[in-house]
Amino acid sequence: MAKEITPRSEDYSQWYLDIVQKARLADNSPVRGCMIIKPHGFAIWEHMRDALDIMFKETGHVNAYFPLFIPKSFLSKEAKHVDGFAQECAVVTHYRLKTIGDTPETRQVVVDPEAKLEEELIVRPTSETIIWNTYRDWIQSYRDLPILINQWANVVRWEMRTRPFLRTAEFLWQEGHTAHATADDAMEEARRMLDVYATFAEEFMAMPVIKGIKTENERFAGADETFCIEALMQDGKALQAGTSHFLGQNFAKAFDVTYLTKENQQEYVWATSWGVSTRLVGGLIMTHSDDDGLVLPPKLAPIQVVIVPIPKPSPALDEASNKIAAALRAKGIRVKVDNDDQNRPGFKFAEYEMIGVPVRLGLGMRDLDAGQVEVARRDTKTKESVPLENIDQYVADLLVEIQGALFERAKAYRDEHITKVDRWEDFEKVLEEKGGFVSAHWDGTTATEKEIKEKTKATIRCIPLDGVAEAGACILTGKPSTQRVLFARAY
Amino acid sequence: MAKEITPRSEDYSQWYLDIVQKARLADNSPVRGCMIIKPHGFAIWEHMRDALDIMFKETGHVNAYFPLFIPKSFLSKEAKHVDGFAQECAVVTHYRLKTIGDTPETRQVVVDPEAKLEEELIVRPTSETIIWNTYRDWIQSYRDLPILINQWANVVRWEMRTRPFLRTAEFLWQEGHTAHATADDAMEEARRMLDVYATFAEEFMAMPVIKGIKTENERFAGADETFCIEALMQDGKALQAGTSHFLGQNFAKAFDVTYLTKENQQEYVWATSWGVSTRLVGGLIMTHSDDDGLVLPPKLAPIQVVIVPIPKPSPALDEASNKIAAALRAKGIRVKVDNDDQNRPGFKFAEYEMIGVPVRLGLGMRDLDAGQVEVARRDTKTKESVPLENIDQYVADLLVEIQGALFERAKAYRDEHITKVDRWEDFEKVLEEKGGFVSAHWDGTTATEKEIKEKTKATIRCIPLDGVAEAGACILTGKPSTQRVLFARAY
Incomplete structure (x- = not known):
């Protein structure tokens, strides 16, 4: 069978696009920069969303929904915020179409010039402004705080260069928006949600991340501090996988949101916001997949186990397959029995490897007579014969093992690709030849x-939270520095 | 305590708005016609969504996601479709803002005239066009059929008169879009999803519905046949709660979607689409609630049981409350223990009645010593003392009973408000004085x-699916008719 995917070594960027297409994750759409998330890709996102949603609720958050549209004047209220987003806003100017032309040939649908909005509406690029305009009505006293709200939504940022999942004009995400009585409470919340993201990335996506602080230059437009989780892709480029912002009182001041303290004082409210998006699907692909297709950590795999009768379905094999499937399902495992009789096992194997099913059970009559089944792992591409007795427990344990092995493999790669560098020529060389994170001193200026x-x-991907104080000289300017930061080329 | 809600008898419309506000379901937003769904309202929607999503998946559907924006030319491809939606489209014409003015005083954010789109984009009012444009690429042969896809999304229809949940410019919904090889398959699908909607409405919302067919005049723009479920609100007005459309080959022809049959012929594909929206929350409110606030069927209540220590929390009462809560949670019941010590029981009781918690347990020291607890039902406002022993099973049974009782009460009201009428003067009188559905003959013309x-x-709300053939004379024109249809004033 011909290889269907461009090897990573040949063209990493094309390999990524091939995976997206051949694993049926997403399609391009006729709308510039907007993708169509196909069922298999969407199912992965659903598992991500459900796991995150549980974690958000466990940390005291509730979901709500705010309007898609933001009045232009709102976006303008926070000066840095509008500077950050104005360049990429989709703008609604009219609210009606009309048909002109009397004959079928001349008939044309046009925007009705009489249906022009008095004030243009922006399709939300993020919802701080509309939400803080609302919080003004919701918050009067300290008793109303904290407000811990999350929203699952679509947002639009008119990006010029797009790539499925990683950078699209419309994307799906969640955005948490919280309001607090004190700076400490807000800072604690921002850090808590960063930890939630890191836990999710490592435990569900099996994607190791570094927690850090963004430099002023890379900070969210309107934040006092932006925390992030940074992951490393297989091509040595970094991916910002999630951000959590301490917004200070910036939006409270822009929207005049104050509260009455216990001491009867009016104070501005403190804020955070935090988000992860469908970009995570891109990160997932680039962390684990190989030249045969998608590799998925079991916790996020829409199908965790597929059972394939060999060489083709038969009443005896179907019965045995269904029995195994029932036992696996009783353990909460997502199983598919493939009793399609059109395609041969080899075709099916390649297909399930392509879409990233973590475990494949191949069941032939000889296996069945011998009381065993062939178990194939997607991550290592190894196979072994396993007794049918207690196969459910064996597979359950194997899924846990695979989840752990994927994380360890990704972590080993990531750790090997953090290089301490102290000389400029090494800095350039490491970036060019090895890639990954370069840990180097920096003089703290945006100019540098x-x-x-x-x-x-x-x-600068981040100033790592677990970094240690260390006197040094800036890699470029030689000026004094107190801590190493992580540089990388990034998505 | 002063009544906070306008009584239904005084002003039903204001009562509805009061419930939405006081039960903290939604807020108005600064964007005309767009609402903010507050956490309590959104939690109800989440329970609806989760239950429906399971039913969709059980009937073989998968979720996907298509772009928010639709090129104007796409919307125009199906003539009836564009006529139906052109009047209420939000149109994106530009993709960038810019700042003008050099000083803070003159600084202004305006739409950048140089960032005008070549072709305007419509914010989706529904997604048939963009989806069928995609299906053209996905469908080649009969092996690709059926396609059974659902999408959870926001849509925008620029309505002039809006009301929270019932009619808003932006709303949340799901839209199923399926593709089939034959007309029969598509018709079967449209009917299957109508049944799913009816089952959901009756079993989860406890809202009885009538399944029927829309007249040509009320049909979805682009459908050959629209099926609907119609419910009756407490003020005698009907509510269209869900629709399922047999689209024939209309969209396949508009977007040139053909498939190769087993017999090697090119044929146009057959289609359905079906949707329910946050409008269901409005229907839920108006089916069950009363002058004291929201009444929720247990299956959709974010909090099913609240435990209130009386007169206030104490270590002994907290311990007992937590023990009861744990037993209830072990049965899968959603419980809140209210150990707030700021407010008195009377205040709390009114509050939980307002937000529609189905069961309230009031626990005082005397109850505890006597081994009992006071159980209050939201639907009947009755209370009784119940032994603490096996309270978990008692409450679980009670929730089932309440779910059933709400349905029966709503059904009795609905059934009383279907009136057979054969004379025009009775028709007007019933509509004016009694309301509800009027079952009458109609000559089958749009003019009438x-x-x-x-x-x-x-x-005409619908031609009921379970209607019987019956010769009669049209209520207005006296012309011959073969079946009664249901008329009503409607939301």
């Missing part, structure tokens, strides 16, 4: 950060 | 239907 980016395309 | 609407504001 920008100059390094111009020279190398590398940006 | 429109004239009746002008005279009485009543529309």
